[in-house]
Amino acid sequence: MRLGGAARYVVEVESEDEVKKAWGFAAEKELPVYILGSGSNIIGRDGGFNGVILVNKIKGMGIAVPEENGMIDLYANSGELLDDFVTYGTQMGFSGMEALSAIPGTVGAAPVQNVGAYGQDISQTLISVRAYDDLLEEIVELPVYDLDLGYRHSIFNSGDGVGRYFITQITVRLKRKTLKPPFYNSLQKYLEDNKITDYSPESIRKAVRAVRESKLPDPAEIASSGSFFKNVYLKTPEEIKAAEGRGIPVWDGGKIPAGWLIEHAGLKGQVFHGMRVCDKASLVLINEDARSYADLDAARKEIIAIVRAKFGYTLEQEPMELGE
Numbered sequence: 295m296r297l298g299g300a301a302r303y304v305v306e307v308e309s310e311d312e313v314k315k316a317w318g319f320a321a322e323k324e325l326p327v328y329i330l331g332s333g334s335n336i337i338g339r340d341g342g343f344n345g346v347i348l349v350n351k352i353k354g355m356g357i358a359v360p361e362e363n364g365m366i367d368l369y370a371n372s373g374e375l376l377d378d379f380v381t382y383g384t385q386m387g388f389s390g391m392e393a394l395s396a397i398p399g400t401v402g403a404a405p406v407q408n409v410g411a412y413g414q415d416i417s418q419t420l421i422s423v424r425a426y427d428d429l430l431e432e433i434v435e436l437p438v439y440d441l442d443l444g445y446r447h448s449i450f451n452s453g454d455g456v457g458r459y460f461i462t463q464i465t466v467r468l469k470r471k472t473l474k475p476p477f478y479n480s481l482q483k484y485l486e487d488n489k490i491t492d493y494s495p496e497s498i499r500k501a502v503r504a505v506r507e508s509k510l511p512d513p514a515e516i517a518s519s520g521s522f523f524k525n526v527y528l529k530t531p532e533e534i535k536a537a538e539g540r541g542i543p544v545w546d547g548g549k550i551p552a553g554w555l556i557e558h559a560g561l562k563g564q565v566f567h568g569m570r571v572c573d574k575a576s577l578v579l580i581n582e583d584a585r586s587y588a589d590l591d592a593a594r595k596e597i598i599a600i601v602r603a604k605f606g607y608t609l610e611q612e613p614m615e616l617g618e
């Protein structure tokens with residue numbers, strides 16, 4: 295979002311050893327640690343961060359277990375870009391991550407909120423995570439079933455696991471197969487409009503990239519955190535019936551797209567305190583000329599209040615926050 299104050303210390307780490315050392319440095323200074331991938335899902339607060347930021351630069355990827363029965367295990371160190379890892383797997387012809395193409399950020403952040411897009415999320419292919427555990431002060435291997443992965447949720451972003459682990463590597467299992475239609479709405483439309491019937495991992499990767507480029511701002515040029523609000527999940531059949539009765543779309547047995555609510559509250563393209571509701575994707579807030587976190591805070595409160603007044607749902611923010 296390109297907002298927020300300064301950090302007291304910033305340390306770039308290139309290996310598991312350096313993670314341990316940097317964490318020791320923070321402990322010596324009695325300062326908190328914060329882990330940064332590429333910062334695409336973090337918003338800095340105005341007071342800055344009186345602590346040590348560890349910037350992840352641990353590189354490398356390869357084959358963990360060679361192909362057998364049409365399956366392959368690939369590993370990536372956590373400082374690699376997720377999109378490079380997705381490209382690596384799909385270009386070898388393996389399916390499982392192609393819909394995650396062009397999600398900004400590093401491999402290490404992917405399990406944190408269980409990144410997902412166009413019908414896939416990392417939980418579907420992840421088999422394990424390697425991490426430095428600050429509580430045990432050692433490297434641990436965590437199998438996927440210990441990570442409590444759900445929609446934008448894991449042990450790394452909720453409960454006791456927050457701030458405890460520095461993910462250093464992930465391993466995924468991909469399959470030699472081709473996805474079958476129907477695909478997620480906008481992807482399906484793109485494939486039909488362009489008469490694409492090749493659903494190979496590489497073809498889907500290219501299609502996803504094209505759809506994303508047409509809808510989402512490029513974080514290298516325009517300041518945003520991608521989806522700013524989480525979709526609303528209804529829990530009971532009564533809630534679903536009530537929403538549908540009011541003409542509100544409910545997908546996948548309970549999901550109301552937050553972008554639909556924002557758009558139908560009339561907010562698309564509107565600017566609040568320098569923050570614009572993106573014209574192409576209402577779920578995205580763009581920092582046009584906001585000067586501080588306080589501007590963003592005011593914009594967020596107004597948007598939430600307008601959506602609540604119109605539909606009765608309280609939107610929750612997706613990106614994390616850092617600092618005081």
Ligand SMILES: Cc1cc2nc3c(=O)[nH]c(=O)nc-3n(C[C@H](O)[C@H](O)[C@H](O)COP(=O)(O)OP(=O)(O)OC[C@H]3O[C@@H](n4cnc5c(N)ncnc54)[C@H](O)[C@@H]3O)c2cc1C
Pocket residue numbers: 328329330331332333334335336350372397398399400401402403404406407408409410411450459460461462510511512513518519520521614
């Ligand atoms: C234009 C745009 C589009 C986006 N589209 C999507 C999308 O389609 N789907 C989706 O799921 N997300 C999307 N996002 C959000 C973002 O891409 C993901 O959250 C991504 O995983 C963030 O990666 P990062 O390296 O930038 O993480 P950061 O923003 O640096 O960190 C995110 C969180 O993960 C923690 N973290 C980072 N690395 C590690 C590590 N090695 N170990 C432990 N904790 C760590 C951080 O402390 C922080 O809490 C989008 C963002 C933008 C800007």
